[in-house]
Amino acid sequence: MSDLHLHHVHLFTEDIEITLQWWIDSLRAKVEFDxxxxxxxxxxxxxxxxxxxxxxxxxxxxxxxxxxHIGIRVKDLEKLYTYLHSIGVxxxxxxxxxxxxxxxxxxxxxxxxxxxxxVDEKNMEGPLNSYFGDSSSFSGK
Numbered sequence: 504m505s506d507l508h509l510h511h512v513h514l515f516t517e518d519i520e521i522t523l524q525w526w527i528d529s530l531r532a533k534v535e536f537d538x539x540x541x542x543x544x545x546x547x548x549x550x551x552x553x554x555x556x557x558x559x560x561x562x563x564x565x566x567x568x569x570x571x572h573i574g575i576r577v578k579d580l581e582k583l584y585t586y587l588h589s590i591g592v593x594x595x596x597x598x599x600x601x602x603x604x605x606x607x608x609x610x611x612x613x614x615x616x617x618x619x620x621x622v623d624e625k626n627m628e629g630p631l632n633s634y635f636g637d638s639s640s641f642s643g644k
Contacts, residue, residue, distance in 0.1 A: 512555055516561070579621070603626045606621070
């Protein structure tokens with residue numbers, strides 16, 4: 504067991520209410536904390552077993568940065584895709600499928616690109632099997 508783990512991603516927001524509601528409505532995020540920290544409103548969310556933190560402040564420079572996307576593992580990608588489409592989320596491409604892996608991309612508020620993906624780790628070999636067969640697995644391992 505490692506003494507370290509990635510705990511959360513913290514994002515600046517253009518409009519925290521719009522961003523917060525999008526995460527709640529679109530991906531069923533749950534608010535765990537909403538309060539003042541370091542002189543700014545911070546909202547801590549759980550998205551499944553992952554965590555996302557939001558700042559109520561616009562970044563100084565809204566240009567692109569080193570983050571390409573946030574990957575969110577889902578149990579039933581087809582169902583989520585259909586749901587997101589039904590509530591008006593822009594899904595520019597259909598679901599891409601590559602053997603045991605499928606994914607689609609969408610843009611969350613504040614220009615945050617999301618990769619929504621489903622993987623069947625039971626049919627993967629080698630290091631990918633153990634990588635996806637951890638606590639993020641939906642197969643009960």
